[in-house]
Amino acid sequence: MREYAALGHMEPVQAPYSHDGCYYIPHPAVVGKFRVVFNASAQTSTGVSLNDIQLVGPTIQDSLVNILLRFRRYRVAITADIEKMFGQVLVTSEHQDLQRIIWRESPADNIGVYRLKTVTYGMASSPYNAVRALQQCAVDNCSVSRDEDQAALARDAILTSFYVDDFLTSCANASEGIELARSVDAILSAGKFRLSKWNSNDNQVTMCLSSNASISSYTFNSGETSVLGLKWDSVTDELFYRVEIEPTIDVPTKRSVLREVTRLFDPTGLLSPVVITGKVFIQKMWSVGLSWDTPLPDDLREEWLRYRSKLKALNQVRIERWLGMVRHGRTTLHGFCDASSYAYAAMIYIRTIDDSHAKQLSLLTARRKVAPFKGSTIP
Template sequence: MACSPHNAVRTLQQCTCNNSAVIPDIQQATRARTAILTSFYVDDFLTSCESVTEAVELAENVDAILSAGQCTLRKWHSNDSQVMMRLSNEPSLSSYIFYSGEASILGLRLDALKDQLLFRVDICQRVEIPTKRCVLSEVARLFDPTGLLSPVIVNGKIFIQRLWSAGLSWDSPLPEDLCRDWLNYRSQLPELNQIRVEWWMGTIPRVQTSFHGFCDSSSHAYAAVIYAKTSNTNGSVRFTFLTARTKVAPLKTATIPRLDLRQCSFLHRHSRT
């Protein structure tokens, strides 16, 4: 049903509000309640802690609150082996599954041992001449919610626009020039499996964090990207890629300044989300 996503989130929130009192310590109950309300993404609970003890306490409290409403968590994962060891030894969590190594999070892959995000692109060998339907299907399989693969995916979107401009039907074989360009693009996609991105942004309560957005446009597409800058008290500075979004330029000819105005609005909209 269309309302199912809302109902799922609303149920989780109500469960948290109703059962946070099962934690005797008010401060720990408040922290667990806030974590549940702000750190759930679909059915994944993703958060960070500064110490092993804090992580174990939070896991136990979150589990207790949700279990009281029959919203039982099933699997735990951490980039710290001490957290995994202590959680596996907790009597209240003894029946849970504990993962080490690579896991799936929101369609991405996480190497917990190295604390890095990575991609798995599986391109099967095709012997038939590609069609527009085939191209759209394979470009759509490049799932990238964070925008880390934007420079690659936007080229796939531009190619799809070329197919529409050529007036091809869904199952007609691509002309020789378009077929050559597509096969060249497709042959390089497995190289995305070599990309690894640090998951941690370097944000802790004692550092100053600021966000910096950039945008640019061309006659083919326009894009926006946001970085996080963390400045520590010892003078060290760290920049982390947060997210990026791309959009193909319209077929109707537009000047670069007009596209610049569009992508400024584009950046503002995604910086708010």
């Protein structure tokens, strides 16, 4: 809370307090990864919360899958994120009193009233407002780059390669990556969006950027890092997974099985055979009419425990990030689909041939679904 005040993200409201047109946001502390969480879904005495009366706004950023696929396109990968993105966007002064909070450092202090001045986590409209401000920044400030072509590339990268505050992109070579990173940084710095936690699989990119004193903040994360729910090792340039399997203590139920299967986050479908097996098992539980907290029958319990025990093998899966695409090479897409009485799926492979005629074949993406209970024929 001291940081909020020091950074100008909140300011005290001077007494006497008028409460007309105001909303007070509860803010519990989360102590796992310590942070403040603002709960604008808390209802007032009218039975309505601030989130209930807000427009959420449309989705204006590119899809997570598209960003990940673009990240895998070329040899040189670059990632970064925006520090305190929401806090860099001011809320108009006439609406700041809808973001009031109460706070005191200790029980001995008087309770103080504050208003939050910036876009706040926990508000229904906040993701849209922050992303919309970022995109407007890209349009308004792209002229800071003297080269028109480079300015256009950087603007398009900001518009298409950000997922909220996470930036992922790939370039054909190191020099292109360095120029793009510098231009994106300059454009966003003009709007007070500060990029940090840069990472790249190319040593030339990291060395060149980190030695440039004019850059706003090239702090680098080397080695393993998270990229939109996946893990990326920038040293080996591989994508991988981290599956945490807790020791089995309780008897498995439909609720606990569903919770564990939904933890298998797989946006591009690379784990489809594993995920669909878990979803087929969930369908079996529904078919026998189990309630949420009833222990599984012996046959289902044994089947589930066998499946669960094998999930740790996902930690051994390593996937090359780079799909082998080059600027003037040849790329073809190959689609397949299949169906059974349990599930059906479609997948796309990508085959690339570079200038030296070297070939590479990779699974690009896949989609799968459990077959419906009352289906027609398998075709």
